[in-house]
Structure formats: C-alpha cells, structure tokens
Amino acid sequence: MLNLRVNYPSVPSELELFHAYTAEFPRRSEFDLLHPPAYSLQERDEATLLQFLGVDMDAVKATSVITTIPSANSALYCVMAVLHKGLQVVATEEFTFPGFKMIANHYNVPLATVACDEEGMIPSALAAFLEAGTCKLVYLQPTIHNPTCAVMSLERRQAIAEVVASFEDVYILEDDAYRFLHPSPPPTFLSIIPSRTVHILSLSKAYNPFLKAAYIIYPTKLLQGLENYIRLTSSSPCSLFIDFGIHLLQGGRLQKIMAEKQAVAKDWQDQIRKVMKRVPYATHPNSFHFWIMLPQGNSSSTITSYLRTEGMDIPDGVDFAVNGQENYMRVALGTEWQSPELLPAMEKLAACILGNN
Template sequence: MIDFRYNYPILRSQHQLLMQALSELEQDESYMKMAVPGGHPEDKKVAADWLSKPGFPIAADAVVIGCGGHHALSMIILATELSGGKVLVDPVTYNGFIGLSSMFNITLIPCPVDEDGLRPDVIAMLCKAENIKAVYLMPTIHNPLCYIMPLQRRQEVVEVARQFDLLLIDDDAYGFLDSGALPSFAHLAPERGFYIYSFSKILAPGIKTSYIVTPEKWKSQTENAAWMTSSGSVTLYNRLVSNWVKQGIVEKVIEEKRQAAAEKQRLAANVLKKYKYLTQVSSYHFWIPLPQSANARQFGERLSEKGVDVVTSAAYNVTGDTSYNGIRVALGNVPDEKVLTEGLMIIEESLAGLF
C-alpha cells in the first residue's frame, strides 16, 4: 500500500544525527526526575529565542513545553475550559482537532473561507449569533487546504477576536515549510493568542516536544494542564531539541525538508498537470477538490483497492458540505521517487472518472 495518508517526513541523515546527539548529551540527573512544570528555564529560553521574530519578541516565561501537538491542544482545551463550548473553525479542518473536540464535547462552528482563509466579516456575524469562545486556525500551510493567511487578514481576524473576546489557537504544524513565515497570532495578539510549535513533523514523530506560547492570563492553568495530563514534558527530548536548535541542526533539517518537499511537488505537478489542486511550493501535502456530485469516501475506498491510501474530505469536513469535497494527498511518508510517481499516476487515472 502506498501511504499518502500520513505526513511525517524523516530524512535519512536524521537517524545518525539522533545517535550522535545522544552520545554527546551532557550528563544531567534531571533526565530521570519529574519534569519542572512548564519546562526547565534553559529550555524555555531556547524556545523563546527560536520563536521570536523581529518586532515580535517572545518571553521565556510565556513558553510552556508539552509533549507534541495533540498534547498541546489538549492542554489548551483544559486550561481555557473549552469543554462544552463552541469553537469556530474552517469548514474543512484538521481531523485531529475534530476528534479532540468530540472527546471534549466541543461544538465546532464552521466559517466560510476564501483564498486568504477565514473571513473576518463572517466570524463577526457568527459571533453575534453564537456564544463562540475561541477560533482554531492553521494559518500557514493549512491542513488540508494549504492556504497561507496574509498578514492583513491575520490582523483583521485579531480585530474581530478582540471585539468579541475570542481566544485564538494557532496550530503551526506545517509553518516551518514556509521560508517567509508571518507573525503568529501569539505574536499579533499576545493577550489571547496561543501558538503551538511541535517538532513531530519538523524533526520526527518520536521527538515528543512542543512549544506552546501562552497568554499570561492562562499560563498557570496551562502549566497545570501539562502536569495533570503527563506530569510535565520529557526533559531528555527537550534538551536534545534545545541542543539541536543552538547548534543550527534544526535550521539545517528544516531547509533540507523544504528542498525535499519542493522536489516532490515538482514531480506531482508533472503527473497531475491536467487537474487543479491547492498547495504551496514547499508543502508536503496538497488538496484536490472533487465535484460536489462525487462521493469522496467511496473515491478514497476505490483508491485503496488500487493500492493507494489518501485522506478524504469525509475526515476533515465539519458538516459534510459537499462543496468542500476533496482528498488530501500527503507526500511525507513516501521517500522513494519511483513509488511516489506510481501512486500519483494511480490518483491521476482515477480522477479521470470524476471530471
């Protein structure tokens, strides 16, 4: 089976990097002890420096360290007491957040999007009609729609959030692939913006470290949520990541992954040149819109029968609106170019029966 479902790219060189890093790790008894709530100060300082942008500094005290992206989302939901409330999302959004919302009894309110992302005017309209507590966003290389929200649109979203006192949850799973990444919602609205920066895709899914930039109002609750859900983060992983950040290794891996993703995108563009799809030049996934008349779930099943696994809009679609029919094709788990081409050709041939 050719796996276009999951998106955890690992470079061949990373295995040796891990072995080398473990052998060079300084001795520290803290690796075996209970973690410091929120993370050790030295690791939080590295995180803050890494996440700061010109004109948008991040204080080390604003960072809480978690155990990956899903853990970070769970921490934020618990800390802000979103359970039982309403959260505004894209009409097709990350299926992991859909699953967590179901577990926490959160009602998702879909908001229409355009090529720049969520529409601020509709956010305002929905907030007048519904008691919405927060907005969940993936503004840089959205999953699955791939859009990048421009700075002006981000600022407009912040204005609406301040008007209606909304929390902003910025999940930056794929932003590392955009070399011109814009300020996050934690940069633009630090009093209400949470920012999640997980290393699961940047480095590897086995590296369970995430940085959560947290508004001052919610800092103690977020640290408590980290403690109650996992007794804190994993100091060994955090120190490995800190060392790699300081040594420039994370930056190097990111650049190599951008180049690898761009090469995969060029290959996909050649195979799928007859069809329109949504992507970015260095994204590890793309979104193929399907006709409203198509049954996306059945199309995915037919692809599986041919040896290709994708994720269909059935997993991402909040209300089942057929105007958002589509499939996400993830390229990160297929390192072999020949296999990648074979899988894309199966998709290309299968699309012919829909258009």
Template sequence: MSAADLVPGWKQYIDRNAGPLYLSIVEALAESIRRDEIHEGDRLPPQRTLAKTLGTDLTTVTRAFAEARRRGLIEATVGRGTFVRVGATETRWRNAGRAVVDLTMNLPPIPENPSLQQLIQNDISRILRRQDLHALLSYRVTGGTSEERQLAADWMKPMLGARPADEVLVVPGAQSAMSAVVSTLAAPGDVIVTDRFTYPGIRTLAAQFGLLLAGVDSDREGMVPDLLDRACRQHRPRLIYCTPTIQNPTTATMSLARREAILAVAKAHNVQILEDDPYSLLLDQPPPALAALDPSRVFYVSTLAKVLSPGLRLAFLVAPPDAVQRMSSAVRAISLTCSGLMTSLVARWMQDGQAQAIVRAIRTELRLRQAAARAILGDGHCMHPDGPHVWLKLPDWWGSVDFVSYARRQGLGLVPSSVFTVEGEPAQRVRIALGSAATLDSLEASLHGVVSVLQHKRSPGYTDIV
C-alpha cells in the same frame, strides 16, 4: 479459457513462489488477469473445489479470496459465486501485489543529508556520556527548564519575534498543548469556531471534552472575516481555532491584512484564539503569527512534528502572560512532562544548528515534492509550494469516500474530506500527504497511481461502504 482450466497452471505458478501460499494464489489470479487469460465477469471455481485442486485447505483459499477482494480483483455475490470484478483490468496498480502506500499522514520526509539516523546515534551517545542518566530518565519540570524555554522562544522568533521565555512552555506534542488550552478555556456545551474543513485533532478534542464546533467557510486566504463575525454573533464561542499558515487541509494562508481582520473580529466579540502553527518554519520568510500581532488574545502552538519529526514528541505552547500558570497546570494534569532524553536531544540540535539544518533539508525536499505533484496532478487543486500536502479536487463522477475506498484497493492510502468536515456536506476532495513516501521517486509513482484512479470511471454497479 475458463477459470477452472487455469487452476492447474496456477498450481505450477504457486509452486515456484516461496512466499505465503494465500498470497501466491492471489498473484496467480492477478497474473492470469494481466495475461488476458481470464476476463472480467468470469466465474471462479468454488473455494472448496479450488482448495482441493491446489492441494491446500479451505482456510487458505478463503484468505486468498479476501485479499483478492481487497485489491479489487474479484467480487462475490451470495447464491451466485465469485467473479472477476468488472474494472479489474483497468489500472496497473491493482496487480502489483504491493502493500498500501500510505499517503494519509502529514509527516516530514526524512532527509538524506543530514542523516537523522547518524545524528540520533551520535548525539544520544554524547548525551549519555555527558549527562546524568538518572536525571534523563526521571520526571522533569512541567513546561521545561529555563534554558529549554529560552531555546524554544528563540526557535519561534521568525513567527513571534522576541517573546519572553517565561511565556513559553515545552510540552509533549501539539495535541497536549491544544488539550491544555481547550480544557482550560471551554466547558462542556461551549462552542469553538473553526474552519468548516479543519484539522481532525480539534474535532477529537471537542468530542473528548463535550464541546461543539461551528464551521466557517474560507477562501484562498482562509477564514472569511464577515462569516467569522456572523458565527461569533450566532454562537457566542469561547474560542476560535485556526491555522493561518498552510491550513490543513485546504493549504490556505492568510495575508497580513486577513490576519488583522480576524483579530479585529475576535476583539470585537472578546473571544480568544487558539493558533495552531505546525508549518510556518517550512517557509523562508514566514508571516507574523496572530500571537505576534495580539499577544494578549492568542494562545500559540508550534510543533516539531512537521518540521523535524513526530517521533521527538515535542511542541511549544505560548500563552498570554496572565494565563501561563493555568496552562502549566493543565499540561501537568494532561501529560505531566516531556521525555528528558528527547528534550535533551532537541536542545542539543538547536544549540549546535543541526535542527535548523534538518528544517532546511526538509524544506528543500518538500518543495521538490510539491513541484512533482503539480507536474503530475496538474492545476486546479489546492496546493502551497512549501506545504506538506495537496487538497485534491475530484472529477464529478467521484465522491470523496468512494474515491478513497477505490484508491485503497489500488494500493493507495488517502484521506477523504469527511474526516475534516465540521458541518455541511463534505467537499469533493481528498488530502494527499507528500512527506510520508520514502523517496521522491516513490511519491511520483504513487501520484501517477492517483491520476489513474482520477481517470477511472466506476462501473454502474460499483459501491463501497466504509
């Protein structure tokens, strides 16, 4: 049966659907492909002809064709027309009509127990009854009150040990804290040494402040000390940036010996360290932070975004004693102060133990998701049993950008290695965030979709540009 012969049937299908007309057209096409009524390589009627037959306007059909191309159902060639794309029948994900499942953002899963919605509703109400509204909604002290800084110091004890509250600043997010450190310690043209595959936020800061990044290769324990030493000799950096625990994206975690070796290199070259530590509290017994091993050299950033919620917009910056005032001035210049309402909410949670309960629930859920990821994706990928992401290794026939582009056509949002690459060729890998899926079931379904894409071998003519 030709595509033209199918159009009257499409009209009946469309008339039975109550959704947007352009999406009904796409679903009618997808249904025909599913039923094997139309085949790969079949030519579709011209858009004007299709619009006339369906009794709609050209704009609606054009929009439908654009969506069908996005889903990987069709492809168009100037002068030849529009055809059912080769490979359109090869995966069950293409025809589901779902929006893209976003596995790009490293978000903590929202726990069912305790219920964040209930906690926020109840505790915000209590705060508003007990605290002055004007004070909550006004500008606040940069770096937090003495009580808030002490709560933050207590929160970080598992990684830092006992640290004086006056060396802690409460700041509106880790990026603000990192901006304060980077802009204070480095000037345009200076070099920051980091992992060759690193957190994109440091790349953004380097671009914003006119800094250069030099990448160092890593092994399973993170940055290799000998290579770091070589980079310091070559580039004379102003700062070393690293994530020693569950590195993003590689998941590498430094042993105590590796941490001491990295600090020894930094000391030998008289370089300070910016330690980004978003994930340590996901471990039952986190290793000591670099800042605990050498408090005079390391600027330490701990965010609540990955262990409670990014919506709280709170992080903690711990600085060497002689640098706290400079950091406070930089935070004030960059972001002024935190939200009084959110800070009060977090302080209440830390005081009554709710924050710790939320972390435990998130920790448990992520472990279940990591176990599911290993069962579905198999071994051979970079994974940490307590981590929020997977550094997925691709088969030989897939490049990172092409894989991500093709996966998006199947309704899966992933992150290519190019986003993390400081220098050299991007790895043949992509990052999968496990926490952003609403439920474990939905994550498992998405991971099965990733497996389908992994197994798909592109037709010779398949290309994509992003």
C-alpha cells in the same frame, strides 16, 4: 500499502544530528536526563524558543507563560480539557484538522464554520460571527493549512487579530504544524497578539515523529490546571526530548533540517504538477500534502475505498470537513516521499480521479 494518510516527512540527517547530540553527553547529564523535567523551561531555553519563533521576547514574556508537553495533539487535547466547560462553540474554517474535530467532539463542543477565501478565514465574517457573543475561541492553522494549504498574509493576520481584540475574552488557538515548510512565513499570531493567543509548537514534524517535544505558549492565568491534564494524559514530558528539542533550536540545527525538507517537498511538487496537470487541486510550493477537488458526483469515500484496493491508504475528505462535504480529498506524501512506488501511484491516482481507470 502506501501510507498517504500520515504526513511526517523524514530525512537521513535527522539521525546524524541525534547521534552527535548523544555523543556530547557528560556522564552526569546522562543521568539527569532520566528524570522527568519541570513543566516550565529555564530562562535561557525560553529565550531560545522565542528567538526561534521570531517573536518579541519581552512582549510575550510580559503576557504569556510556556509549558512543555509531549506533542501538539496532546496540547490540543489538554487545552480543550481546560477550556471546554466555558465554550459554547469554537470558530474554525470549513475544513480543518481531523484531530481537532475529534477533540472538540469528545468534549461536546460544536465547531462552527466561518466563511473563508484563498487565505483562510475572512476577518469581516469572523467579526459578524463573534457579534453573537457565544464564541470565545477561534481555531486557526495560518501557515500551510491542513488540508487546504492556505497561507494567511501578514495583513490578514493583523485584521483577524484586530477583530479578536475587539471582543472581550476571545482567544486564538494557533496550531502552526506546517510552518516549518514555509521558507519565509508571516509572523505568528503569538507575535501579533500574544495576550489573546494560545500558540502550539511541536517538533515532531519539523524534526521527526520520534521526538516528543512540544510547547504551549499561552496568556497568563488562561489555562489554570493545564499541568494536571498533562500529568494525567501523558505523565509528563521527557527530559531527554525537551533538552534535545532546545539543542535543535540552537545554532541553526533545526533550520537546516527544515530547509532540506522544503527542498524535498518542492521537488515533489514539481513532479506532482506534471502528473496532476488535469486534476484541480490546491497546495503550496513547499507542502508535502495537496487538497484535491473531485469531479461533480464523486465522493471521496468511494474513491479512497477503491484506491485502498490498489495499495494506497488515503483518508476520506469528509474527515476534514466540518459540515460533511465529500467532494474533496487530501493526499500526503511526507511518509512515502522516498518510495519508488510513489510516482506510479500518483499517476494511478490521477487516472482514477479523471475516470480513466
């Protein structure tokens, strides 16, 4: 069964980097890394992280704090654990990350969709929605959105930041999971409006899913009690992984891995373009996933059920739809890009969608 559901692209040089890192341990450091870490980073490691993100270090440190956590999913869960009692609704796009849908549902917080275009959420529509005064959190994936692959321009990000800043106690929850695939991404919301942004960075996609190292950067005093939820749900981050994560962010090590993955994704995009030339879909030139619009009268559940009998595990598009639309489907190549079975499977997928099977 080809796993076209999970999207964690991996390249062989990842393991080489880890071997080189462990080979450098002094004996004392090996023992130190067996202990749980502090939830906060040391000052030099904070500087490394913020430099990697390309933010104004002084501006972010003046308004925000950084907490370590094992994963982005854990971060989303713990952030909502802290905030949910004060939330009547969360603003999001028409399609969004299924994991966040599940977390919001777990805490009985409704998601409300705001009108979008090819860049994502429309600032004027967000402003109109916030006028009601019931929404205090806006969930965004601004760079290679999951699932639509939309990328917000700098101008769009600035406009949304201005809207958010004009309303009291409204914050952006920035989940930038696929930023690592964009060769020159626009600045983060953390960079544009740090005092109103909760930014989540995980290294599991940019590097490898075995690396449980992630960071939440958020306005001081916003997430009171966050560490208690981290401790309850995951015990604590892992010193080895947090240290290795910072090691990756130094000396351009992670950037080299990112560039390699971007090149692999671009090559696959060229192949997919030929196979899917008659299938309407949205993607990004460096993305491992693409978002297919199904012909009228077709539902994703029917097609994905059939494709599973043909050896392809693809999630139903409704998993991503806030309002239950069934005429889309996301296909992710990240886990299977090296499989010799992938290209024939894509040809079979295209034929199925076009009704030629």
